[in-house]
Amino acid sequence: MRGHLTTAALALALLALQTSGAGSWPAGMRPDLVLLFVLATGMRRGETAGALWGAGLGFVEDTFSAGLPGANILTAGLLGYAAGMLRERLDCDNPNTQALVAAIATLAQGAVQLTLLEIFSAGSGVLVPFLGTVAPAAAVNGALLPVMALLNRRLQRLRLLRRLRARQAGASGV
């Protein structure tokens, strides 16, 4: 329960950071923290968790988006699911795998969203925003996911060490 609450708080913080700090990041260097979170969750906890977190966070992203309603639920949900499926097939602890998954997922999400927008909204081209916005974001996300995974591992190791020390201190006290 506590773990789920921590994950939910982290997801909310990332969402707030993504929507508030995005204006401060230079153009073309904007990481998609929410997508990275969904991919990391999928790769760590499996397809069901990936799909559920993806769909849930996609819903919140749709709320704050002027784009096609439901587009983020669809793309983030399916990408979280796909990332979960990769867990069984690839070494998801490998930084190269993480970088590749993040880059491909960003490109796939961007392509799907732009195509949906082209079909259902005012058609104004896919290639220019894909090359100008999505491709740089894919590079940034590819570089960032291994770093985030490394930080997460370090934090977990620290937490484990603290727990072990507390347990040892308790045992010696007894």
Place this chain on the structure above:
Amino acid sequence: MLWRFLARWRRVLIALLAPVAAIASASLSHHRQAESGPFEAAAASVLAPLQAGATAAFSFFEGFGGPGLHRENEALRRENEALRREVQESRERVAAAARLERLLDYRAGTGYKMIAAGVIGHDASGLYRTVLIDRGAAAGVQPQQAVLAPDGVVGRVVKVFPLSALVLLVTDRSSGIDAIVQRTRDQGVVQGRGGAGCELKYLDRSAEVEAGDYVVTSGMGGRFPKGVWIGQVSGINRGGDLFQSVDVRPSADLARLEEVWVVTGSPDEVR
């Protein structure tokens, strides 16, 4: 039994449920149009204070830091940091006062009923040009209301939550504003390009528009007040048979928006 079924068919179920959820969300949003539903309103209400806090933190820390600070000794570093913070805060206050003064002058000049709002968020994906403002339905903001800055048009409200609202910027590709060229009075539609610029489309081919001409709102449709600056002509493309289009550089600095006005009533309503 049920758990076994769910576990066995979870892949198929998720693959089916994700598109269904997306379609359901799209369908519900379409029916409600710009008004937010209970789930959206709840999500927006939870996130609005976080977004405001994160935005304030970003703008606070933006002016800090610099090379060489770590090389100085601890005492000097702390003193220097405190002084910098003080200067930064003073500058921020002076800048804020100047901005607010301009906003108040602007409102007094137009005669329209407006409410001030702060920008607390931006589009997360980078594919759309939107900002989130810290005023929503509780403050009287409604869908389709015009949003202005002292330098010109910012955009229009597209979604309203209880404590915040989503504003579609004039540079977004799905934004269209009826406009006229101030000097020649030729009419057209300003459409965003998705980047930093806009385009004045459906302009009569015989219109003699020049670079540097101001493009202003026509006031048609009643959404935007008449004569508000949208931008300046920066290039001319005399391409089509019937119409020509011109490049327009928005007059409002949309990349650095901090405070905006939401037009909530016309001068007649104010009287």
